[in-house]
Amino acid sequence: MRETITLTGMVLVSSPVKEYDKRIEILTRECGRIPAFAQGARKQNSALSACTVPFTFGSFEVYEGRNAYSVKSGTIENYFGSLTDNYDSLCYASYFTEVARYITRENVRADAELLLLYITFKALQAGLVPTKLIRRIFELRIMSEQGEGLGLFSCIRCGNADAFDVYISEGGLICKDCAKKDSELKKRHPFRLSYDTKYTLQYIMSSKPQKLYNFNVSDQVMAELDKFMTVYLARYIPHHFNSLDFLS
Numbered sequence: 001m002r003e004t005i006t007l008t009g010m011v012l013v014s015s016p017v018k019e020y021d022k023r024i025e026i027l028t029r030e031c032g033r034i035p036a037f038a039q040g041a042r043k044q045n046s047a048l049s050a051c052t053v054p055f056t057f058g059s060f061e062v063y064e065g066r067n068a069y070s071v072k073s074g075t076i077e078n079y080f081g082s083l084t085d086n087y088d089s090l091c092y093a094s095y096f097t098e099v100a101r102y103i104t105r106e107n108v109r110a111d112a113e114l115l116l117l118y119i120t121f122k123a124l125q126a127g128l129v130p131t132k133l134i135r136r137i138f139e140l141r142i143m144s145e146q147g148e149g150l151g152l153f154s155c156i157r158c159g160n161a162d163a164f165d166v167y168i169s170e171g172g173l174i175c176k177d178c179a180k181k182d183s184e185l186k187k188r189h190p191f192r193l194s195y196d197t198k199y200t201l202q203y204i205m206s207s208k209p210q211k212l213y214n215f216n217v218s219d220q221v222m223a224e225l226d227k228f229m230t231v232y233l234a235r236y237i238p239h240h241f242n243s244l245d246f247l248s
């Protein structure tokens with residue numbers, strides 16, 4: 001018997017292989033994003049059929065093969081089934097898994113990314129925070145987990161911490177004084193954030209995961225967040241996510 005290991009994770013994608021099998025990718029806390037085969041998972045009454053559906057969160061008993069893992073069994077903790085009942089939630093959930101899939105790698109622990117994905121799905125399921133805001137919170141937070149976070153607590157050029165009149169530039173905030181010295185800045189980075197939007201970004205970057213999805217914002221802040229995140233992501237993730245095509 002080959003030795004098995006138990007991993008905690010979430011199924012990101014699943015595709016049919018051969019007549020009865022599935023190939024899945026799981027974002028695991030311990031080993032990052034791994035490919036795994038689930039033999040016979042498409043057979044009726046297979047014990048593997050339920051735990052190999054996208055968005056399923058739980059623990060997976062696997063053994064390591066030459067190129068991929070094989071799933072021996074799975075214990076579902078939350079399968080987030082209700083997300084698939086609502087088109088909007090389904091699209092956002094697909095987008096979050098697509099981003100997680102793009103950003104994470106095999107053999108690099110993914111504690112923060114997995115936790116973020118889990119609490120984001122919980123927030124999506126609870127429906128208390130607008131999905132558009134959940135999206136921006138998830139994006140900013142996952143970028144900051146990758147070390148691509150923004151310098152939002154002081155001017156990234158001079159370190160001035162109470163520079164409230166802020167421009168957003170390469171990687172963070174620039175104070176009024178530094179902005180004055182750089183005549184090209186306004187052309188390259190036309191953003192000036194309102195105090196509320198700056199505070200919202202700071203909160204998203206620094207809050208405890210459990211408190212990430214417990215606030216709402218005004219329409220004005222939402223519009224600024226949308227505009228800012230679009231440019232920020234285009235700069236740091238120049239990749240087209242297919243699931244975005246389905247989001248209005």
Ligand SMILES: [Zn+2]
Pocket residue numbers: 155156157158159160163174175176177178179
């Ligand atoms: Zn400065």
